[in-house]
Each structure stands twice: as structure tokens, then as C-alpha cells.
Amino acid sequence: MVATVAEVTADVANEKATQKVKATEKKEATQKKTVENKAKEQENRDKILPQLRLLMEDFVSGRKRIEDFVMFPVQTPKDIIKCYYSQKPKGWTKMSKQELHEVIVKACNDTKAVTAI
Secondary structure (H helix, E strand, O other): OHHHHHHHHHHHHHHHHHHHHHHHHHHHHHHHHHHHHHHHHHHHHHHHHHHHHHHHHHHHHOOOOHHHHHHOOOHHHHHHHHHHOOOOOOOHHHOOHHHHHHHHHHHHHHHHHHHHO
């Protein structure tokens, strides 16, 4: 009977150790994936940002009306919000074109106000 209690105790200890190893491996994999995703996002941002700067130059300076953003496809306003203004409003990936336009107008006006000061 004493031998079986010792065996059960050893099995429980082995199981706990195995669970700790699995948890550590899962945590490391998650951290690695997060780093990879951030690197991929930064690479994409570095690629898109020069194009967005050229596009936004006319709107920020006032040569084009901010209302003209409506003519762009949905992905362009998303890129502007994410890359140019470095914002990620809650639910921004599921916003309609009009909601995205409103966020860009607000961000553009905020930028103009800061620049004027």
C-alpha cells in the first residue's frame, strides 16, 4: 500500500512538471508569434507610409477637401488610420466607409490644430 501511494505521488508530480513544460512552451510560442506579427506589421507600415504621406500631403495642406476621402476604397482609409495617424479606434476593422471617413476627418482636424499651435 505504501508503494502505491508513492507511485501515485510520483505520477502527480510528473504530471505537474509536464504541464509546466507545456505551459512554458505555449507561452514562448505565443511570444514568438507576437514578435513575428509586429515585425510583419512594421514592414507593411514601412512599405505603405511613403505612399500615404504623398496622398495625405494635399489633404493636410488644404489643397484637397477632406470630404474627398469618400472616393477611396475601404482599405485606403484603414491604412491611413493605422499607418499615417497610428490609431486603432475600437472596432475600426469593421467600420463602414462613412465611419472611417469621420475618424480620418477628426484626426486630420486634430493634426491641423496641433500644427497651428
